[in-house]
Amino acid sequence: GVDILIATPGRLLDLMNQGFISFRDLEHVVLDEADQMLDMGFIHDIKKIIAKLPPKRQSLFFSATMPKDIVELSRKMLGDFERVTIKPEQATAEKVEQGVYFVSKPNKPKLLIHIIKENPESTLIVFSRTKHGANKIVKKLDQAGIRSAAIHGNKSQTARQKALSAFKEGDLKVLVATDIAARGIDVEDLSLVVNYDLPNVSETYVHRIGRTGRANASGTALSFCDKEERPYLRDIEKLIKQSVPRMPEHQFVDEDTPQDTGSQPAQQQRKQGSSRNKNRNRNRPGGNNFRGKNNRNTNRPKKRTDSSRSE
Structure with a gap:
């Protein structure tokens, strides 16, 4: 009766091995924070889980950043996938x-x-x-x-x-x-x-x-x-x-x-x-205080057109 299951890799494998999890009717699988999941010790667990999934499914990998080596690893796991990006030219938060x-x-x-x-x-x-x-x-x-x-x-x-x-x-x-x-x-x-x-x-x-x-x-x-x-x-x-x-x-x-x-x-x-650039240098954040929410500086530098997005 569960429509959506949210799990960490290790716990999911444990439940699978105990026979509590069935992927018979699974339609979609989402891997969040894919860059970390595929690069920080989780990769072996992820491969074991994917091997148990039904071949007919939709697989979605989500991440705010996707290094080239992780993209290549994703390609091996997903095959020829479609890539969707939001404001790809901006790498850090605008504000x-x-x-x-x-x-x-x-x-x-x-x-x-x-x-x-x-x-x-x-x-x-x-x-x-x-x-x-x-x-x-x-x-x-x-x-x-x-x-x-x-x-x-x-x-x-x-x-x-x-x-x-x-x-x-x-x-x-x-x-x-x-x-x-x-x-x-x-x-x-x-x-x-x-x-x-x-x-x-x-x-x-x-x-x-x-x-x-x-x-x-x-x-x-x-x-x-x-x-x-x-x-x-x-x-x-x-x-x-x-x-x-x-x-x-x-x-x-x-x-x-x-x-x-x-x-x-x-x-x-x-x-x-x-x-x-000279104007930007004069208006750099500095002094004894940073500009936190309770310490605004009205002479804030202009937005950089190459600032990047948040997650």
Whole structure:
């Protein structure tokens, strides 16, 4: 009597093996977040499930980003498929103001604490590359008197739901998350996303900043970039086809902090030397405060025609 079944791959396989699931009358199968499902350890489970599906069916793969290697893998699984895209020329959210701070790794906690304290009314998600890193960020914030919670794969489902509920209801202002745990987060009026660690997969950046600027709302995405992460920033700028605006120097700069990555998009913009780019540079998001929902700047830079879409 069930018309629609929504499941994670591992649990679905478990129920199939126990004989509780029959695909005899199945007509449609949807794989959401296909880029992650086919690239992060789920691929073997997905192949086992697809092998059990009836040959006569409609298969739909959904994803905000689809790297070339995942497209080729999808082709092997689906055959000659039709591709449908929405605003394909835009890779990141139109209404998300982006910025990058060049900061050494030891100074990242200090800069994060400074940003949070300067904007006490704003809600923000902080992205960490690892589960251990997420726990360390929460510990650092706690030492500074800032209440936060981490959600990642090592947390129980109950703990994750409790933290997310507190965040959505406004009882918790700061949520620290890894990429896998944050894929399904949809929070209204989210002011800021902070990439504490730049992702080593460029497409992940699009998913992260897509947490804010949703449903016609505006938002801000700030990234911290240390010396080792400069190649990641260049890859991200190549993907989104624009240079992420550089934030002004801050009080946590030290001798090892790079102040210009020399990324190709930035070099091209400097060579152009147009008045349009100069105006943009003057209006870059910066200062002590970012432009969250409670801290608007009326001199917001003009929309970039090459800004990208959210998920």
